[in-house]
Amino acid sequence: xxxxxxxxxxxxxxxxxxxxxxxxxxxxxxxxxxxxxxxxxxxxxxxxxxxxxxxxxxxxxxxxxxxxxxxxxxxxxxxxxxxxxxxxxxxxxxxxxxxxxxxxxxxxxxxxxxxxxxxxxxxxxxxxxxxxxxxxxxxxxxxxxxxxxxxxxxxxxxxxxxxxxxxxxxxxxxxxxxxxxxxxxxxxxxxxxxxxxxxxxxxxxxxxxxxxxxxxxxxxxxxxxxxxxxxxxxxxxxxxxxxxxxxxxxxxxxxxxxxxxxxxxxxxxxxxxxxxxxxxxxxxxxxxxxxxxxxxxxxxxxxxxxxxxxxxxxxxxxxxxxxxxxxxxxxxxxxxxxxxxxxxxxxxxxxxxxxxxxxxxxxxxxxxxxxxxxxxxxxxxxxxxxxxxxxxxxxxxxxxxxxxxxxxxxxxxxxxxxxxxxxxxxxxxxxxxxxxxxxxxxxxxxxxxxxxxxx
Amino acid sequence: xxxxxxxxxxxxxxxxxxxxxxxxxxxxxxxxxxxxxxxxxxxxxxxxxxxxxxxxxxxxxxxxxxxxxxxxxxxxxxxxxxxxxxxxxxxxxxxxxxxxxxxxxxxxxxxxxxxxxxxxxxxxxxxxxxxxxxxxxxxxxxxxxxxxxxxxxxxxxxxxxxxxxxxxxxxxxxxxxxxxxxxxxxxxxxxxxxxxxxxxxxxxxxxxxxxxxxxxxxxxxxxxxxxxxxxxxxxxxxxxxxxxxxxxxxxxxxxxxxxxxxxxxxxxxxxxxxxxxxxxxxxxxxxxxxxxxxxxxxxxxxxxxxxxxxxxxxxxxxxxxxxxxxxxxxxxxxxxxx
Numbered sequence: 001x002x003x004x005x006x007x008x009x010x011x012x013x014x015x016x017x018x019x020x021x022x023x024x025x026x027x028x029x030x031x032x033x034x035x036x037x038x039x040x041x042x043x044x045x046x047x048x049x050x051x052x053x054x055x056x057x058x059x060x061x062x063x064x065x066x067x068x069x070x071x072x073x074x075x076x077x078x079x080x081x082x083x084x085x086x087x088x089x090x091x092x093x094x095x096x097x098x099x100x101x102x103x104x105x106x107x108x109x110x111x112x113x114x115x116x117x118x119x120x121x122x123x124x125x126x127x128x129x130x131x132x133x134x135x136x137x138x139x140x141x142x143x144x145x146x147x148x149x150x151x152x153x154x155x156x157x158x159x160x161x162x163x164x165x166x167x168x169x170x171x172x173x174x175x176x177x178x179x180x181x182x183x184x185x186x187x188x189x190x191x192x193x194x195x196x197x198x199x200x201x202x203x204x205x206x207x208x209x210x211x212x213x214x215x216x217x218x219x220x221x222x223x224x225x226x227x228x229x230x231x232x233x234x235x236x237x238x239x240x241x242x243x244x245x246x247x248x249x250x251x252x253x254x255x256x257x258x259x260x261x262x263x264x265x266x267x268x269x270x271x272x273x274x275x276x277x278x279x280x281x282x283x284x285x286x287x288x289x290x291x292x293x294x295x296x297x298x299x300x301x302x303x304x305x306x307x308x309x310x311x312x313x314x315x316x317x318x319x320x321x322x323x324x325x326x327x328x329x330x331x332x333x334x335x336x337x338x339x340x341x342x343x344x345x346x347x348x349x350x351x352x353x354x355x356x357x358x359x360x361x362x363x364x365x366x367x368x369x370x371x372x373x374x375x376x377x378x379x380x381x382x383x384x385x386x387x388x389x390x391x392x393x394x395x396x397x398x399x400x401x402x403x404x405x406x407x408x409x410x411x412x413x414x415x416x417x418x419x420x421x422x423x424x425x426x427x428x429x430x431x432x433x434x435x436x437x438x439x440x441x442x443x444x445x446x447x448x449x450x451x452x453x454x455x
Numbered sequence: 456x457x458x459x460x461x462x463x464x465x466x467x468x469x470x471x472x473x474x475x476x477x478x479x480x481x482x483x484x485x486x487x488x489x490x491x492x493x494x495x496x497x498x499x500x501x502x503x504x505x506x507x508x509x510x511x512x513x514x515x516x517x518x519x520x521x522x523x524x525x526x527x528x529x530x531x532x533x534x535x536x537x538x539x540x541x542x543x544x545x546x547x548x549x550x551x552x553x554x555x556x557x558x559x560x561x562x563x564x565x566x567x568x569x570x571x572x573x574x575x576x577x578x579x580x581x582x583x584x585x586x587x588x589x590x591x592x593x594x595x596x597x598x599x600x601x602x603x604x605x606x607x608x609x610x611x612x613x614x615x616x617x618x619x620x621x622x623x624x625x626x627x628x629x630x631x632x633x634x635x636x637x638x639x640x641x642x643x644x645x646x647x648x649x650x651x652x653x654x655x656x657x658x659x660x661x662x663x664x665x666x667x668x669x670x671x672x673x674x675x676x677x678x679x680x681x682x683x684x685x686x687x688x689x690x691x692x693x694x695x696x697x698x699x700x701x702x703x704x705x706x707x708x709x710x711x712x713x714x715x716x717x718x719x720x721x722x723x724x725x726x727x728x729x730x731x732x733x734x735x736x737x738x739x740x741x742x743x744x745x746x747x748x749x750x751x752x753x754x755x756x757x758x759x760x761x762x763x764x765x766x767x768x769x770x771x772x773x774x775x776x777x778x779x780x781x782x783x784x785x786x787x788x789x790x791x792x793x
Binding site: 006008009010011012014032033035041043044045046047051070071154180185186188190191192193194195196197198199200201202203204221222225226229230231232233234235236237238239241270271273294295 | 491496560561567575587590594615616619623626709713782785
């Protein structure tokens with residue numbers, strides 16, 4: 001049966017090409033793999049091979065013809081003895097199934113979304129017994145409880161086992177769980193992160209400790225391309241239920257390569273969940289939720305906060321859901337939104353502002369993906385002013401995103417532009433005085449509040 | 456090779472040989488069809504064909520059992536067919552349709568099957584190797600004797616993460632077989648221009664990993680090496696490296712004019728070493744099958760491939776609502792249920 005050879009698409013962007021040269025003539029026998037023509041695409045001159053065997057019946061397009069559209073019949077191939085003088089009626093070129101559907105539903109466009117009312121329930125019931133605990137202890141307790149609960153959870157990272165953790169977060173865990181579940185790795189972030197993601201594909205629930213998130217840049221391909229995207233790329237067949245955790249942001253005097261906040265980086269990635277706790281209660285409740293979550297979770301800790309003590313509820317199986325901000329201080333004149341170590345500037349500023357008669361509402365976001373927009377918007381509708389606070393860089397900051405969302409959702413409520421207090425747009429310097437100024441200062445937050453309250 | 460005189464007679468049944476013939480032919484015909492559909496604009500983006508390399512996956516898969524895992528990079532259609540994935544679902548993913556393995560959301564380079572333990576289909580060169588070692592880690596952790604095949608090319612063999620993985624796989628005795636599919640060109644760069652030492656099978660030696668060079672155009676040689684490597688891993692002796700020398704007949708991707716090698720080089724390989732022709736010759740000279748038997752197989756395969764192409768054309772594009780699904784697993788993952 002005679003078949004038409006169609007002008008092929010030979011690159012992802014080719015729509016038409018030049019039939020530069022025929023390498024066969026009518027009556028020639030061709031077999032699979034023989035080159036029959038040279039075709040110039042938008043990128044290169046390509047050799048066009050025969051796929052089936054047969055006899056070249058008729059060349060329909062002369063060599064040298066330019067602008068031959070993809071899928072135009074260019075020759076007829078048939079079997080020996082077949083009459084191919086007459087071209088078969090040209091079959092309509094098959095195009096990809098046309099879609100006349102309109103643009104995809106913009107589920108996530110902020111302007112189109114009515115947020116669910118904010119969840120204002122307390123993290124624990126009034127009257128709950130409390131105990132004082134450091135963030136370090138809270139993280140340790142959360143991981144230990146979850147490893148007792150699910151034997152598929154394991155911890156791996158540099159110095160997590162025998163050294164008891166570079167920052168002692170995993171202290172005592174090797175003794176408790178053994179070397180099968182608390183695993184020291186070589187200093188090879190790229191490799192061990194890939195192994196952990198593969199283990200998650202295989203049905204385990206790894207916790208990967210990065211000594212600091214600065215070193216996770218060596219592994220970011222696996223965090224984003226392998227962990228965050230696989231559920232989507234596989235049509236929901238498999239994903240990476242796991243936690244990437246470690247110290248994030250500036251510590252003290254460790255210079256540019258060890259002092260960077262990755263909050264905005266990871267918060268941009270669909271498929272990841274991103275957590276940045278402030279208090280020990282946040283750390284415990286959110287870590288337990290992170291380990292149970294069926295998605296890859298980025299858990300951004302802070303070295304300076306590790307040793308700080310906070311009240312933690314004595315509740316069996318205490319968890320905090322993702323996407324639930326906490327209104328730490330209620331106020332009426334301005335909304336301060338922050339997360340992680342940024343909270344300390346917010347608290348200090350609120351305290352000093354109160355002395356001057358300015359009442360600040362302080363919101364602790366806690367999770368950056370998902371973000372609890374409703375709590376922020378409702379607060380701004382009440383105070384009509386907002387200042388965001390984070391230690392990360394100013395371009396593409398979390399505060400930028402919140403500002404845009406507030407503008408879309410509460411424009412008519414704003415009495416002043418939202419101000420983003422961020423770290424300075426510089427690599428972190430080593431000198432003590434320079435480092436202090438590269439970060440945010442409480443005074444900057446106070447100044448920003450005065451600007452939005454016109455005081 | 457079969458034609459080699461006095462070489463020990465391959466200990467292989469007619470049934471087995473016919474099976475390899477059928478599986479390799481399915482890959483070849485499937486890929487030719489994919490090339491055609493690409494030319495017609497039905498397959499978009501990048502499309503990397505496996506033609507010429509069929510004996511590698513078919514030979515390696517011959518030593519597997521249920522629960523064994525495999526993972527590779529983006530030249531992945533052959534691996535999927537060899538582990539038993541449905542040609543219809545694979546082709547429909549290539550055309551980006553609802554009936555594809557990833558419901559049209561992955562494409563040629565990103566395809567998976569939880570059921571067949573095929574873990575992709577990865578677009579980043581080398582990334583599949585630690586992922587594969589991680590799959591092996593999960594089997595060791597669970598205490599079963601399954602193995603994982605982590606495939607990568609001669610190009611990926613120069614990636615740093617491969618050696619980080621070799622180190623940990625050896626340190627932790629992970630049951631992973633590192634299969635280096637050496638088709639001799641990393642896109643357009645020949646191995647001699649990219650690689651300081653040619654013997655990739657020795658690359659594990661520094662980590663104490665045994666390696667072996669395998670004729671990847673000979674399915675029986677590949678199968679034999681696979682059996683050895685699998686036995687090693689199942690016995691808990693840690694990882695194994697197989698450098699399988701093979702050859703890709705087509706360009707790196709559909710848009711590769713392949714000016715970095717001569718037409719004669721490709722033609723010579725096709726004429727003298729073709730993996731399918733070798734098995735065909737063994738079947739005929741060993742009187743395991745007649746020309747007519749093989750013609751009947753060819754016809755069957757053509758029908759399977761045509762059916763997959765028809766399915767891939769007719770399956771609708773995914774519903775627009777699919778844009779917003781599978782970003783997060785908010786309930787349980789399918790893999791947990793299994």
